[in-house]
Amino acid sequence: MANQEPPNPSYTVFDHFVLAQSCKDVQRYFAELCHHLEVDPQDYQTFYSKLKEKLNYWKAKALWVKLDKRAAHPDYQNGNVCAKNKCLVLGAGPCGLRTAIELALLGAQVVVLEKRESFARNNVLHLWPYTICDLRGLSAKKFYGKFCTGALDHISIRQLQLILLKVALLLGVEVHTGVEFRGLQEPSGNTGWTAKLHPESHPAGTFQFDVFISAGGGRYVPDGFKRKELRGKLAIGITANFINRRTAAEAQVAEISGVARIYNQKFFQDLLTETGIDLENIVYYKDDTHYFVMTAKKKSLLKKGVIKQDYSDAEQLLAASNVDREAMLRYAHDAARFSTGYQLPDMQFAQNHAGRPDVAMFDFTCMHRAENASIVRERRGKKLLIGLVGDCLVEPFWPLGTGIARGFLASLDTAWMVRSWGLGKAPLEVLAQRESVYQLLSQTTPENTCKNYSAYSINPTTRYNQIKLTSIQVNQVKHLYDVEDPRESNRPSQKQNNKPRMRRDSTGFDELLKWCQQHTGGYQGVKVKDLTQSWRSGLALCALIHNFRPHLIDMASLEESNTVHNNQLAFSVLESELGIPPVMSASDMATRGQIDKLSMVLYLTQVRNAFSKRTLPKEPQAPVTVYKPSAFSRTQSVVFFLNKLKHNSLQRRKEKLASRREAKQREMGDEEDQISSLSAPEVSPRPDPDPEPDLNCSSLTGNCEECYFCGQRVYVLERISTEGKFFHRSCFTCHQCGTTLRLGGYTFSQDTDF
Structure with a gap:
């Protein structure tokens, strides 16, 4: 038999490129492919066409068809x-x-x-259709x-x-x-x-x-x-990845698209009885790894020794020093084994990028x-x-x-x-x-x-239904166009207004800085030089509070190195005492590379206004209620506005709650017909004609905020937050027509002051 012609080396390299399973291998085989075909990837304008022309390989042709179809769309011209x-x-x-x-x-x-x-x-993402x-x-x-074979999504x-x-x-x-x-x-x-x-x-x-x-x-x-920042009550998630050896036994184990306590109480009660693990929900997906994600109750984690000491602050609670990692591995391992009916053989943790068992615990209720x-x-x-x-x-x-x-x-x-x-x-x-x-x-x-x-x-x-590409007007985004020299701008109005405005802003910043320096001077470890970096340790903010309310802050107990604790303490005091929400999370304040100056100016201005407008008592007295300022000067308008909305929507909310309770009782009457999934990180619920389960986060955390209007619990998935308060979306309505309001889409009447 005659010798077969040796395979084209570029074809072999292309096959390796397609099948490569690491970033380095992909880059290496791509460089080899370009070398064999003598094409320069930096010649970006003609690279793709030259690559297609020179790689006349039947496996590559199927790929070119897909990419050509995409590139031919009129949008790309x-x-x-x-x-x-x-x-x-x-x-x-x-x-x-x-x-x-x-x-x-x-x-x-x-x-x-x-x-x-x-x-x-290793974590697994759920894909929308x-x-x-x-x-x-x-x-x-x-x-x-x-990729997405069968029912996999x-x-x-x-x-x-x-x-x-x-x-x-x-x-x-x-x-x-x-x-x-x-x-x-x-x-x-x-x-x-x-x-x-x-x-x-x-x-x-x-x-x-x-x-x-x-x-x-x-x-x-x-x-x-x-x-x-949107922060809800604490909900602790745990993710775990186990090695998938792709054996026949592993293939037989069914995935769990989502089991939540509220819809399958027996499953979670049996888990608690047998293992001592108390979860709100659990999901299992099978991909490169066996991937599990679950929401655990804090009490259960404390009892099992995963969390060493209870703290009210989430940062402290889940800090590495307060977590027993070995206990966390056992916790995740036992929960995964029970949820799969002990059918997964030889469960061994996959490794993360640091070479450690790929298990993580986090607070997922703080979002930006x-x-x-x-x-x-x-x-x-x-x-x-x-x-x-x-x-x-x-x-x-x-x-x-x-x-x-x-x-x-x-x-x-x-x-x-x-x-x-x-x-x-x-x-x-x-x-x-x-x-x-x-x-x-x-x-x-x-x-x-x-x-x-x-x-x-x-x-x-x-892609979007009922989209209006001009809902935001040009005059509303002028602040997003940052021009250093107004003479180089094509905006005539800035030529007249930019310099005076900059002088006024600079003066305002200087006055705010001097005020901060005046009221923080003399405190050990505190030296306010600017409106950004000087506040990173949290000591300056604590000193500012202590200057006006010494009974609220024990400065002697604070350490400059414990930045997260200091910032969290200051943020909590200012929010509870003055109604000023945090400018960012305590960890971001302590570790972010650059602190946004305008955000800090806004925050410190609110603090100055709150302390300057009233003489605050030096000793504990009746709680002082100061609502979040609206543009620093409309507190009374905000309170009146909210109270009017509250009065007008309370009756509607009562009627809706009554019908909800009846519907819920009917749902809970037949658990097996109501099993539904609460999905994992990057996991979306499947389309369901009844979206009610998505509006209830009791399977995430039992502790939810109360609606400012109706006083009932408002869960994370159905709430909105404005003016420092939480509301049901159905409660936050116009007092005149009953239409649900959009954040930023309401205004105050000049005649009625709301």
């Missing part, structure tokens, strides 16, 4: 719409890579920076054959990153791992916007860009963005969201469009599975914004449209988005 734009994306998580892919399809030069050198996140369709359109099945974070990394590389995206981003470098001379990196000699440090997208997670938010999704910064005549995606835009509430679903929606929305930027639209128009779309994101569910998933594109009108 054949890759010409952003051909002159250069984009830097921070973070190679799923949202960062998904954004980079869209920017590459628009024709932009895209560079992605990632601090880590490996993808090691549209995300499954979206990933199939990007050839996810070609890179991961098990989930994937591990690591596998999702690998799929998106491969697609991004094929489209000409530069991805640099092991590179730490340390901030933006403003233009100077002939050099445009660049990034400060570590190591400083990295070639990406010379890359000049006009678009910066932060997908670096909740820990990094660029300057100019303000964040809001950015007040705005974009800004434009201009220095020396060079404009920079900055956008947020992923957790630094909106942190997900894990029982709803919103993280990856809304994360991908935000990526597509951001790509649409960059498209407008590339088309040369005025910066304020770009910002106004982006903020108009951002208003819809936090209310998005599988039920209220368009159902024609195959028609989804970066155009928001293909």
Whole structure:
């Protein structure tokens, strides 16, 4: 028999690239493939077409068909719409890579920076129907054959990153791992916007860009963005990953899409009786690992020795020093074994990125969201469009599975914004449209988005129902356009007003700083030099409180090194005594790289106003009720407004509660017919004609806030918060027409003062 022709080496390398299961291997095989085919990935404008032309391999052709179909969408204008734009994306998580892919399809030069050198996140994400369709359109099945096979609708974070990394590389995206981003470098001379990196000699440090997208997670938010915090009562989640050896015995074990105590009390009572473990819910998914997530009761964790000592502060309660890790491993192991009927053989923990058993415990009730999704910064005549995606835009509430679903929606929305930027639209128009779309994101569910998933594109009108791209007007986003020199701005009004306003602001800052220095002088370890870094340890804020209310703070007991405790103490006192909500979490205050100056000015101004408006007693007396100021001068209006709403909505709320109780009693009458899932992190409930279970978080935590209007418990999933109070959505209505109010969408009448 004649010798067969040896296989084409580029075909072999391509097969290795497709099957690669680590970030390093993907990058290595991609570099080899480019070398064999003699194509330059830095030639981003022609790279993809040259790669297709030279890799005439039947396995690759099926991939090209998928990507060509996507690239042919009219939104991209054949890759010409952003051909002159250069984009830097921070973070190679799923949202960062998904954004980079869209920017590459628009024709932009895209560079992605990632601090880590490996993808090691085992946790499993639940995928909404549209995300499954979206990933199939990007050839996810070609890179991961098990993608959403059968009834499976989930994937591990690591596998999702690998799929998106491969697609991004094929489209000409530069991805640099092991590179730490340390901030933006403003233009100077002939050099445009660049990034400060570590190591400083990295070639990406010379890359000049006009678009910066932060997908670096909740820990990094660029300057100019303000964040809001939503914190509920404590709910403790535990995630655990076990090695999946893919044996026949393991394959037989059924997944648990979600079991909640309120719908299957016998299961959780048997678990408690047999193991002493008291849970509110548990979920089990099978992917690269056996993945479990559960919500545990604090009392159970204390009794089992997982938590050593009880604290009211969540930061202290779940601090590493207060957690017995070995006891936590046993707790997760026993809960997983019981929930699977002891059918999983030889359960051994998978390893995390640090080489330790992949088990984590966290408080998932504190979430942040950015007040705005974009800004434009201009220095020396060079404009920079900055956008947020992923957790630094909106942190997900894990029982709803919103993280990856809304994360991908935000990526597509951001790509649409960059498209407008590339088309040369005025910066304020770009910002106004982006903020108009951002208003819809936090209310998005599988039920209220368009159902024609195959028609989804970066155009928001293909995805959101009843969207209005001009709901935010240009004059409402002027504060998001940051111009250093008004002479270089194309906004005539700023030429007249910018300098005087800056002088007034500077004077106001100086007065606030002097007031703070006056009332914190003389305290050991406290030296207020500015309105940001001087407050990081928490001592200055405690000293400010002690100066006016010495009986509330024991300064002698505070240690400068215990920053989280100091900040939490100060925040709690100011909120309970003066009604001033925290500017951020205590841990963020202590550890965040940069503290936003405007946020601190806002917070300290409220503190100064509260202390200055009344002479506070030096000894404990009757509680002083001071409500959160509205624009610092409308406390009475706010109180009157809330009381009028409360009076008008109380009767409606009573009627609704009565009907709810009747419906609930009927539901609880037949437990087996009411078993429903409360999903895991990144796990969304399946579409259900009766959404009531989603509006009840008693399976998350037994301790919920009370509605300010009706006095009944208000659970996390059905509440809104404004003016420092919590409300049922059905209670927060207009006193005239009964229509449910939107946050920021109500106003005070000039005639009636509300």
